Amino acid sequence: MKPVVALVGRPNVGKSTLFNRLTQTRDAIVADYAGLTRDRHYGNGRLGKHEFIVIDTGGFEPDAGSGIYKEMAKQTRQAVAEADVVIFVVDAREGLSAQDHDIANELRRLGKPCVLAANKAEGMHDGTKLVDFYELGFGDVHGVSAAHGQGMRDLVELALEQLNLPDPGDETDEDDVNKPIKLAVAGRPNVGKSTLINTWLGEERLVAFDMPGTTRDAISVPFERNGQRFELIDTAGLRRKGKVFEAIEKFSVVKTLQAIESANVVLLLLDATQGVTDQDAHIAGYILESGRAVVIAINKWDAVDSYQREQIQRQIETRLPFLKFASLHFISAVKRQGLGPVWQAIAQAHKSATRKMSTPVLTRLLLEAVQFQAPQRGGMFRPKLRYAHQGGMNPPVIIIHGNSLEHVTDAYKRFLEGRFRKEFDLVGTPLRIQFKSSQNPFADKDS
Numbered sequence: 001m002k003p004v005v006a007l008v009g010r011p012n013v014g015k016s017t018l019f020n021r022l023t024q025t026r027d028a029i030v031a032d033y034a035g036l037t038r039d040r041h042y043g044n045g046r047l048g049k050h051e052f053i054v055i056d057t058g059g060f061e062p063d064a065g066s067g068i069y070k071e072m073a074k075q076t077r078q079a080v081a082e083a084d085v086v087i088f089v090v091d092a093r094e095g096l097s098a099q100d101h102d103i104a105n106e107l108r109r110l111g112k113p114c115v116l117a118a119n120k121a122e123g124m125h126d127g128t129k130l131v132d133f134y135e136l137g138f139g140d141v142h143g144v145s146a147a148h149g150q151g152m153r154d155l156v157e158l159a160l161e162q163l164n165l166p167d168p169g170d171e172t173d174e175d176d177v178n179k180p181i182k183l184a185v186a187g188r189p190n191v192g193k194s195t196l197i198n199t200w201l202g203e204e205r206l207v208a209f210d211m212p213g214t215t216r217d218a219i220s221v222p223f224e225r226n227g228q229r230f231e232l233i234d235t236a237g238l239r240r241k242g243k244v245f246e247a248i249e250k251f252s253v254v255k256t257l258q259a260i261e262s263a264n265v266v267l268l269l270l271d272a273t274q275g276v277t278d279q280d281a282h283i284a285g286y287i288l289e290s291g292r293a294v295v296i297a298i299n300k301w302d303a304v305d306s307y308q309r310e311q312i313q314r315q316i317e318t319r320l321p322f323l324k325f326a327s328l329h330f331i332s333a334v335k336r337q338g339l340g341p342v343w344q345a346i347a348q349a350h351k352s353a354t355r356k357m358s359t360p361v362l363t364r365l366l367l368e369a370v371q372f373q374a375p376q377r378g379g380m381f382r383p384k385l386r387y388a389h390q391g392g393m394n395p396p397v398i399i400i401h402g403n404s405l406e407h408v409t410d411a412y413k414r415f416l417e418g419r420f421r422k423e424f425d426l427v428g429t430p431l432r433i434q435f436k437s438s439q440n441p442f443a444d445k446d447s
Helices: 015-023 067-082 098-110 128-136 152-161 193-204 246-250 253-262 278-290 306-319 339-353 359-372 410-424
Strands: 004-008 029-031 040-047 050-056 085-091 114-119 141-143 181-186 219-225 228-234 265-271 293-299 328-330 384-392 397-403 432-437
Touching: 004 015, 004 067, 015 040, 015 050, 015 085, 015 114, 015 152, 040 152, 050 152, 050 253, 067 098, 085 098, 085 128, 085 152, 098 128, 114 128, 114 152, 128 141, 141 152, 181 193, 181 253, 181 339, 193 219, 193 228, 253 278, 265 278, 265 339, 278 293, 293 339, 328 339, 359 384, 359 410, 410 432
Parallel strands: 004 050, 004 085, 085 114, 114 141, 181 228, 181 265, 265 293, 293 328, 397 432
Antiparallel strands: 029 040, 040 050, 219 228, 384 397
């Protein structure tokens, strides 16, 4: 699973700027779950072959007694508990403060590996203004400038060095045929994720064991059904003895993000008694963004009446329209109702996500679609679609080549997606279509 890096520091030291620099985007994932009074931002970063999750936190005031600052401190503690390593950000311009000492003491108490970054250090070539920060007791002080991008690579390398990560290039993969299907069960707290997994294991009467290797107590259970091996990833959020905070017990965002990232198929579990909430929509959005195959299951279906069932089906249509490709199932984990069709849908979603599509068939489908309905003209030019080939799997990627393809509309793209889905029976997986226009060899020549 991806390692997690938390950015911690007092207000206005440049944590958000550093976050945007590390993730190379401002489109952060926002975790605005019920019971949390301030948003935390999650994003993906990469250094070489190593990918990691970055958590941006609010200004940390460990001794805040009440109000919004107490809630922000609670969330920062949660971020530290979820993290593998902490980057403690201080302000090189303003110098050392009493609040920095308070945060340092709190980080030592929490016991996570920590790297000290003095932000806004552009132009400080001699480093004399950074000497005071050695009082914090975190070893070397690393001067960086998040606004100008100075020292970013060295900072991330130092943070990841704390974790002794294996080189992704050295990992040897089994044959894809022999690999188990990684199935993540994701959803809000108390929707029945653990109950469902326990029901599966009880039906098959398999001996389950925990696979260690993460600091966040995510549990991975080997499972076999009808000769197919699975690896069930539970995101229930197990408690860590001695290090349990109220916010962590409510919901661990990182566990769900990591489970989704590492899975082949995600079972999105919803609660029929609660309906489709904002939390469900956020998780569904991240599944789509990650490109994972997905199956939707509504648990506790036996506990609602006909009116509630109708309302839930309408909520799914209105709040999760971007998952129309996913199959929908109504189950009861406790009573073991409706579980058979879910397994069939999981197998079909995985098969669709790893489907091989030949270039001749894709090109034939493309030309037939153009003949049936040509793309709209964009300005002086009409897009000319010439041929298509597969560019990847899980999710399937189709690359279309031609001329003036930047003028292809979203509506026409959806039209093509529908044709490809129907031909290859792609159910339960996102399908990504990319366009590559040919370069005009005479564009740079004088007329």
